[in-house]
Amino acid sequence: MPSSSSSSSTTLTNLLVPTYKQSIKTLSAWLDKAGSEELLSKRLAPDMLPLATQIRFVCLQAQEAVYRLQNKEIPQSVLDLAEESRQFGKEGAIGDTFVDAKARINETLRFLDTLEANALDLDGSAERMLALELPGSLNFDLTGEQYARDWALPQFYFHMVTAYSILRNAGVELGKADYVPHMFAYLRPPAPPAKAQDES
Numbered sequence: 492m493p494s495s496s497s498s499s500s501t502t503l504t505n506l507l508v509p510t511y512k513q514s515i516k517t518l519s520a521w522l523d524k525a526g527s528e529e530l531l532s533k534r535l536a537p538d539m540l541p542l543a544t545q546i547r548f549v550c551l552q553a554q555e556a557v558y559r560l561q562n563k564e565i566p567q568s569v570l571d572l573a574e575e576s577r578q579f580g581k582e583g584a585i586g587d588t589f590v591d592a593k594a595r596i597n598e599t600l601r602f603l604d605t606l607e608a609n610a611l612d613l614d615g616s617a618e619r620m621l622a623l624e625l626p627g628s629l630n631f632d633l634t635g636e637q638y639a640r641d642w643a644l645p646q647f648y649f650h651m652v653t654a655y656s657i658l659r660n661a662g663v664e665l666g667k668a669d670y671v672p673h674m675f676a677y678l679r680p681p682a683p684p685a686k687a688q689d690e691s
Contacts, residue, residue: 503560503611503639510644511553512603513673514651518549519596520672521655525663528589533657540576545654546592547576550599552650556643557602559621560611560635611635 531543540548551572558565572595617636624630633641659665668675 502609503617503635504606504609507556507560507611507639507643508603508606511556511647512600514647515549515553515596515599515603517670517672518546518651518654519593521658521663521665521669522546522589522592522596524665524669525589525658525661528587530658530661530663531587531589531592533661535653535656535660539653542654542657543587543592544576545650545657547572547595548650549647549654550595551576552643552647553599554602556639556647557606557611559623559638559643560616562614562616562619562621611639 532541534541551569554569554572555565558569617634617639619635620632621635621638622630622632623638623642631642655665655670
């Protein structure tokens, strides 16, 4: 069930962490429906990354955002995950099976479960400036709030949607309800039928 907060204001923690957790659990459920490990090598287009890499980038984006917003150095385990994502299909690469993909998903969920309720909101993280350095000498300076809104969430959803699209395009029976299963926790119960009026 999606997490609720007693606070009336949205914090970085209660925006990002529940979003990551419920979406990654959803991704795991898609893999349960997928069946064939051959799908891990499927792509939407020749110049796009395969499903196995999309799964790892979902996990990478969730973990990396936490460390950046906590103003901590990104650990080697997360850097290794990024490198693993780029090595799919090469001889000796990790990640060619559903077991490998599920392991990365479960590792990420366990990591997110360790976070305190205010883990991403300490020391003025929303206003603190951070540097985002991307390949091709693309360097961005933005606040934590801007990073969460304009980079972390869009990047995360990009890889989620791409994974969904690869599976759907490959014939896996997925629909909107499979993309947002967490919404059913908020489903309003049907109204009771109106009582018929007695005839006079």
